[in-house]
Amino acid sequence: MRKTIVLLFVYAVTSGVACSGGSEELDHHLWEPGCRADEDCPEGQICSHSQGDECVIPLEYGDWCPDSDVCAEGLVCREDLQPGRCFPLGERGEVCGSNEGCREPLVCVTVSHPPECQPAPGLGDLCSLPTSNRFFRGCALEDPSVLCNLAIRPHRCSPGVLPEGAPCPETTSGDNGEWNSSHDLPNRPLRCDEGLSCNTSFEPPLCLPPGDEGDFCSWHTDCREGLRCNFGIHPSICSAPAPLNAFCGSERDCAASLICLLGLDVPYCSEPLEAGMPCPNAIWQDPCGAGLLCTMSEDNPTCEPSDMCRDDWNCPEDQFCYVDRDVWMNIFGVCTNIGEEGSDCFQGGDADCAPGYHCEGSDFPQCTSDQSR
DSSP states (O other), X not given: OHXXXXXXXXXXXXXXXXXXXXXHHHHHHHTOOSOSSGGGSOTTOEEETTTTSEEEOOBOTTOBOSSGXXXXXXXXXXXXXXXXXXXXXXXXXXXXXXXGGBOTTOEEESSSSSOEEEOOOOTTSBOOOOSSTTSOOSSOTTOTTEEXXXXXXXXXXXXXXXXXXXXXXXXXXXXXXOOOTTSOGGGOOOEEOTTOEEETTSSSOEEEOOBOTTOBOSSGGGBOTTOEEETTSSSOEEEOOBOTTOBOSSGGGBOTTOEEEOSSSSOEEEOOBOTTOBOTTTTTOOOBOTTEEEOOXXXXXXXXXXXXXXXXXXXXXXXXXEOOTTSTTXXXXXXXXXXXXXXXXXXXXXXXXXXXXXXXXXXSOEEEEGGGO
């Protein structure tokens, strides 16, 4: 190191470069490695920064390449092709391996096989939602109201708000669905227009108004107010709440104050079981009434007093059973006032929630604290 410093000092003195005031010239001559631009290289070579600022012979069309700055003029290292090769950027209709392999404004779309460079799809065009981010997802981002509708075969770009009778994917938001502007645009959900829901009892599912009694349904929101989707009937239909001893498929099929006894050969609507009564179907639900819980013992389980709950009918009439689902394998909860955190609001929306809470969710809407907004 000391020898190098001495040599530099001798060079500076013998070349007439002053130690002060001439440091820029000294730095330029002695410390700059390799090349800065192609003009610094011999004829027929180019300056490659990816290769340590070295002059290299440019790679020709089709040559394997580590980076674009080693390819000849007019070529780029197409890393979307494996392994990377020196090729021009893809033109319309040419095969591609990623969006970066296409000449702007073209993108790499997977609606063709193999993927091709094409304009971003617009309203009515074929579209796809590939799992890899290397390819273009969805529809043209210039119009965020146009989204890829997976309910159409083959998939096509559709208006983000679907009219009555339009095919809708099963993940479609229902009535009053809201878009989050920060959501990744290609993945934003379509939604049925106000007053409609995506009825998955049809193939493909359709955006339809709430059904009347006897209409096919896939969930309770497919039925008009006062009706329930009766899963005890196949196919399920909109029905008035079932009376005592009627067939049922879920507790919501039954009239107020009744429960659907599940886990039986033929589930039916029943009043909650009283203290001391056997509860053999407790693996499916807890059928005991307010202030009671099934003992869950292997031999002759019965309804016994408890301060815990598993289902709403284990609680007083003005409360429901809130189970913290964030706790793994938790099946027990505590009785909580209706309209507060976790309370169902699938029919009345925000009106079903207490002050300070709002209705949130599409498939299983629940009251959620306004502080979470």
